[in-house]
Amino acid sequence: MRCADALVELLEKNGVxxxxxxxxxxxxxxxxxxxxxKVRxxxxxxxxxxxxxxxxxxxxxxxxxxxxxxxxPGALNLTMGVATAYKDSVPMLVITGDVPRKLRGKNVFQDIDTCxxxxxxxxxxFDxxxxxxxxxxxxxxxxxxxxGLTGPIHLNLPKDVLEESVNVSSFEELVNEDIKLSIKLQNEKTMDKYISKAIKSIENSQRPLILAGAGVIWADAVSDLRNFAEKNKIPVATTYPGRGALPEDHLLCLGMLGTRGTEASNFAGKNCDVLLALGCRLSERTLHGIGKTKIIHVNTDDDVLRGDLKIHGNVxxxxxxxxxxxxxxxxxxISRIMEHSNEYDIQTDQDDVPLKPQRAIKEIINASEDAIMVNDAGTHTTWVTLxxxxxxxxxxxxxxxFGPMGYGVPAAVGAAFANPDKNVVVVVGDGGFQMTLQELATISQHNLKVVICIVNNSSxxxxxQWQKLHYDGLYEVELxxxxxxxxxRAYxxxxxxxxxxxxxFNAVKRGFKEMPYLIEVIVDTEEGIPLPKVIK
Structure with missing residues (x-):
């Protein structure tokens, strides 16, 4: 069996x-x-x-x-997307080809140390x-x-390795071999000790708070989190990547915590006496909403664990x-927390022309209903977040x-293939759109159920906004x-x-009937985003 065929067969057997x-x-x-x-x-x-x-x-x-x-160049062009997945702990297999083994390191055409x-x-x-x-x-x-490990993993494959044969019986042995991973998970006895300490801390707490990160989602622990929070009546805040781990219209959900957090969530973070941080990395933006409190931190990544009780395990x-x-x-x-709002105080009913971006984005959100929404990077990102x-x-x-411009349109391609029965709506700025607009060809070719909303402020x-706030004038930001x-039309x-x-609103509704569809939304060129509030 050729190595390339063996690898593809293994991917197919594992549900790719x-x-x-x-x-x-x-x-x-x-x-x-x-x-x-059968892999497409x-x-x-x-x-x-x-x-x-x-x-x-x-x-x-x-x-x-x-x-x-x-x-x-092919491998290096992947790096922006790989870095994005790495910063957000997204499980991704990255496969790259390489020059034949005898030519590696000889400075031949396209030879570079990709690993x-x-x-x-x-x-x-893996090289x-x-x-x-x-x-x-x-x-x-x-x-x-x-x-349960999340993040990109890289497999580098020289061309001659791909063309070599692997013995069929050896392949079957490799497939059936029990791979021993060198993952430093706490043993059962140590884990029991930490569990007991965690239980005691929560039992003695008068003001507990759960902080749910994306690790809750990747561990398939969404229902476990909800059951735990509801049974014990513990309020839940989320990190930015953890949004949706508990529905944001749930009575116990306070919304996002940190720099762009809700008033209720940040009040709870500043005043809780025990914080149960699940599957998050406690970034500097999240820590902005946390006061002096006892932190019980659960994560499979030992490098991000911090706080008073570090539990290296699955959420x-x-x-x-x-x-x-x-x-x-x-x-x-909970009554004290609910004196603070988990809504953002943003006016979205302006009838102004030029159109305010927050009004436009609120209309896009309202029209999107059950669609998957994909954000890019820029001012529109904050409006969607809020x-x-x-x-x-x-x-x-x-x-x-990581926040690269150009994420939205290609990410929508992946979302559309993963969810063929759902509509996908991209909200992207005029700057970010031009980073990866060539993927309109992919969307068009496959007739994907995607509506792209370009929020165009010509800059x-x-x-x-930062240049206006902190520098003497505008420079190289107007488009x-x-x-x-x-x-x-060209696509x-x-x-x-x-x-x-x-x-x-009406344009998005029309777009759902004509997908794929592109909407250019012309908005006020001078409207900036609100600055984060000081957290007390």
Whole structure:
């Protein structure tokens, strides 16, 4: 069996349905194996788009995303998307081709040390020296994901390794081999001791607070969290990536905590006496909303654990273990929190022309109903963050920790393939859209159920606002944009332009009937985002 065929068969056996990629010479044996496989390859128009699409697929489905590129420039074009997934702990398998082994390090065409480039952006990078190492590396990567580790894992495959044969019986042995992972999980006896300490802390607490991160979602612990919170009547705040872990219209959900947190969530974070931090990394933005309190931190990543009680384990297993205890009445504590709003005080009913961006985005959100919403990076990101209620995981996708412009459109491709029965709405700025607009070709080719809303303020809005606030004048932030509707037509996509109150809502509704569809929303060029409030 050819190594390339063995790898594709292993992916197929492990439930991989889609791979997002772009071919090149050094990865062609892998593409030849895909040609006759049930695994479907989605041809992206740029490797950055492939990585973002795999990211969007993972976030919206809860399953591993897979992206594929050739050696040299192909592999390096993936790095933006890989870094985005790494910062947000998104499970992604990154496969790259490489020049043949005898040519590596000889400065030949497209030869570069891809593994060294991707090493700081991945949980693990496997550099296959032979077919057996390639199969074992892939098997180990899959096992790591199955054991709850999240983030990108890289598999590098020289072309000659892909073309070599692997003995069929050896392949079966490798597939059936029990891979031993070097994961530093606390042993059962130590875990029991930590569980007992955690229970005691929660039992003695008068003002407990749960902080739910994206790890709750990746651990498939959403129902466990809800049951735990409801049974013990403990309020829940979320991190930005953890939004939807508890529906934001739930009585116990306080909304997001931290720099852009709600008043209720940040009051609870500043005044709780025990914080149960589940599956989050307690970033500097989240810590902005946390006071001096006892922190019980649960995470599978030992590098991010902090606080008074560090529990290196799976969130789902932890919640199942801490079910049997008596907690003090939290009624008074919850009443104090509810004196503060978990809504953002933002006016969205302006009838002004030019159209206010917050009014336009509120209309887009209202029209989108049960659609998956994909955010990009810019001023519109903050408006969506503040105005959208997230009711279930995987329905608001965004590039949180890294924030690259150009995430939205390709991530929507992945979300659409992962959720063929759902509509996908992209909210993107005129600057970010032009970073990856070539993926309109992918959307059009596959007739995806995607509506793209370009919020056009003719500038790099957030940078323009910072220049106004902190510097002497504007410089290189105003955009002379093309005709976005003509671009849509070039990609065989219907489109329209709106610029008045009420029009964005109706345009999105029309878009759902004509998908794929592009809407250009002309908004006030001078309207900035509100600054975060001081937390007390």
């Amino acid at each position: 349905k889609f791979i997002f990629g772009h071919p090149g010479e050094q990865i062609l044996p892998f593409y030849d194996a895909l040609r006759t496989s 390859h989605v041809l992206m128009r740029h490797e950055q788009g492939a990585a973002h699409a795999a990211d969007g697929y993972a976030r919206s489905s809860g399953s591993m995303g897979v992206c594929l590129a050739t050696a040299g 060294r480039v991707l090493e700081p952006l991945t949980l693990k990078t 296959a020296k032979n077919p057996e190492e390639a199969v074992k590396g892939l098997k180990t990567a899959i096992k790591m994901f199955e054991n 789902s297993e932890f919640l199942k273990a801490v079910h049997d205890f008596e907690i003090q009445d939290t009624g008074e504590w 105005l959208k209620k997230v009711k279930e995981p995987g329905t608001l996708l965004f590039s949180g920790g 790099l809005g957030i940078i323009k 002379e944009n093309p005709d976005f509707l003509e671009i849509a 065989r996509m219907d489109s329209e332009r709106v610029d008045s109150p009420g029009e964005a």
